[in-house]
Amino acid sequence: MLIFECPYCGVMAEETELTAGGEAHVKRFGPGSSDEDFETYLFHRENPKGVHFERWRHANGCGKWFLAARCTNTLEVFGTYPAQTTRPPEPILEAIRAKRPGFQWRDLA
Amino acid sequence: MKRYSAFAVAREALRDHTGWGRAWHKAQPKKRYDVIIVGAGGHGLATAYYLGKNFGITNVAILEKGWLGGGNTGRNTTIIRSNYLQDPSAAIYEKARGLYETLSQDLNYNVMFSPRGVMMLAQTEHEVRGYQRTAHANSLQGVETEFISPKQVKELCPIMNIDGPRYPVLGALWQPRGGTARHDAVAWGYARKCSEMGMDILQKCEVTGVRTEGGKVQGVETTLGPIDCDKLGLVVAGHSSVLAEQAGFRLPIESLALQALVSEPIKPCMDVVVMANTVHGYMSQSDKGEMVIGGGTDGFNNYTQRGSFHHIEETVRALIETFPMLSRLKMLRQWGGIVDMTGDRSPIISSTPVGGIFINCGWGTGGFKAIPGSGWAMAELMAKGHSPLAEDFGLNRFVEGRFIDESVAAGVAH
Numbered sequence: 001m002l003i004f005e006c007p008y009c010g011v012m013a014e015e016t017e018l019t020a021g022g023e024a025h026v027k028r029f030g031p032g033s034s035d036e037d038f039e040t041y042l043f044h045r046e047n048p049k050g051v052h053f054e055r056w057r058h059a060n061g062c063g064k065w066f067l068a069a070r071c072t073n074t075l076e077v078f079g080t081y082p083a084q085t086t087r088p089p090e091p092i093l094e095a096i097r098a099k100r101p102g103f104q105w106r107d108l109a
Numbered sequence: 110m111k112r113y114s115a116f117a118v119a120r121e122a123l124r125d126h127t128g129w130g131r132a133w134h135k136a137q138p139k140k141r142y143d144v145i146i147v148g149a150g151g152h153g154l155a156t157a158y159y160l161g162k163n164f165g166i167t168n169v170a171i172l173e174k175g176w177l178g179g180g181n182t183g184r185n186t187t188i189i190r191s192n193y194l195q196d197p198s199a200a201i202y203e204k205a206r207g208l209y210e211t212l213s214q215d216l217n218y219n220v221m222f223s224p225r226g227v228m229m230l231a232q233t234e235h236e237v238r239g240y241q242r243t244a245h246a247n248s249l250q251g252v253e254t255e256f257i258s259p260k261q262v263k264e265l266c267p268i269m270n271i272d273g274p275r276y277p278v279l280g281a282l283w284q285p286r287g288g289t290a291r292h293d294a295v296a297w298g299y300a301r302k303c304s305e306m307g308m309d310i311l312q313k314c315e316v317t318g319v320r321t322e323g324g325k326v327q328g329v330e331t332t333l334g335p336i337d338c339d340k341l342g343l344v345v346a347g348h349s350s351v352l353a354e355q356a357g358f359r360l361p362i363e364s365l366a367l368q369a370l371v372s373e374p375i376k377p378c379m380d381v382v383v384m385a386n387t388v389h390g391y392m393s394q395s396d397k398g399e400m401v402i403g404g405g406t407d408g409f410n411n412y413t414q415r416g417s418f419h420h421i422e423e424t425v426r427a428l429i430e431t432f433p434m435l436s437r438l439k440m441l442r443q444w445g446g447i448v449d450m451t452g453d454r455s456p457i458i459s460s461t462p463v464g465g466i467f468i469n470c471g472w473g474t475g476g477f478k479a480i481p482g483s484g485w486a487m488a489e490l491m492a493k494g495h496s497p498l499a500e501d502f503g504l505n506r507f508v509e510g511r512f513i514d515e516s517v518a519a520g521v522a523h
Contacts, residue, residue: 001418002409022363036508042452042507047350047362047364047410048410049412052410054410073412073413
């Protein structure tokens with residue numbers, strides 16, 4: 001079972017307390033954008049076999065959305081951070097780089 | 110290759126079964142093939158088989174990073190049905206179901222197709238209306254289904270508690286010619302025929318890169334060395350995004366874990382397949398007597414081929430309300446497979462932005478039932494560049510907004 005530390009209430013929350021919310025840091029393209037951008041925003045996801053950044057909600061807890069770095073291949077959790085962030089915090093990226101040399105996710109490396 | 114028959118069984122019985130040959134040849138990669146199929150699961154092998162059978166293309170290699178039929182083909186709950194709502198889905202799934210009817214004869218391999226009937230329980234008023242609509246749609250599509258009453262449900266499946274209180278059975282969508290088949294045998298039967306036609310099945314051969322030049326495929330890099338090809342078919346389910354990235358394009362796919370479990374074997378108690386969407390479970394009894402139970406998917410991206418215990422608890426907790434007799438059963442095994450989900454829960458059978466590369470993926474939680482139809486359409490697409498069965502399942506439907514919305518089709522949480 002996955003265990004995340006909720007960055008707001010500090011609880012070590014188990015998977016059953018949480019709701020998964022899909023990929024994090026998705027850039028929104030709305031009316032007026034190109035077809036390609038709109039399609040990418042709506043449907044295309046990274047779906048990596050490896051480190052992934054995701055949205056989670058502490059549904060059966062404080063109820064707030066947060067972001068997490070997790071490996072989809074080993075289920076290892078590298079850390080969680082508040083949702084009001086456009087880029088993962090440096091300490092989390094450092095932890096990932098140390099364990100996964102050569103890691104890449106969109107323009108993050 | 111020797112034909113399997115009653116006579117062959119008798120002959121081998123008299124000589125201690127020493128005369129059975131290998132079902133498929135052990136192959137070494139050639140330098141070049143006309144067509145390479147990546148993924149020796151049901152869909153990949155069926156594609157190769159129909160390329161040979163329908164189009165005479167036999168200079169084909171099927172590459173598999175693990176072992177043949179070891180992915181979702183060996184991990185599903187073996188249910189076959191075609192009671193879909195949308196016309197393109199009904200067409201391809203009914204094609205597949207029809208091919209299953211005679212697959213054992215076509216392949217000279219007993220795939221144990223058992224059209225025992227599939228019922229999808231309606232346990233809320235909403236589902237009643239939904240399934241009545243599907244039954245009407247199916248009548249127009251030429252798919253034989255009907256909406257049956259709770260009394261008929263009880264007659265067909267006496268072990269069910271139809272009274273609730275929490276999940277009363279209000280009726281069911283019944284497809285009498287749906288059923289199950291032996292999943293491994295489907296892969297093995299196709300593999301044997303592919304090998305007989307001279308195709309090479311290369312197991313433990315992982316694709317590590319796709320070579321392209323001027324927007325056209327040249328070949329693949331594998332753990333057994335580079336192999337050239339004219340056309341490349343990617344049929345790798347959960348790992349589609351990984352291979353697409355190697356080929357240089359992206360897919361509207363997310364990979365999730367779906368799990369299933371089986372109970373200890375018991376005496377025959379249920380001779381139909383029951384799917385219960387409201388409680389997120391579906392069940393049939395295998396020929397060995399095990400109750401085969403399918404659960405829901407995880408809500409997050411996952412490449413680990415295992416499940417999680419709280420999902421088993423959820424699935425079983427809900428199922429025992431409808432099947433009280435399950436409460437005393439011990440569960441024997443539990444496993445997971447990686448399913449490739451699209452936004453509209455319909456598959457992708459399509460050409461790709463790279464010339465000569467075709468993709469067949471996105472079957473999500475319900476690929477096994479589609480194997481023959483999927484292979485049929487994919488082979489036609491690869492051989493002729495166009496397939497009537499596949500044309501609505503192209504990648505461009507996501508740009509154009511022509512979804513084939515089947516998001517309630519599989520009957521599991523997704």
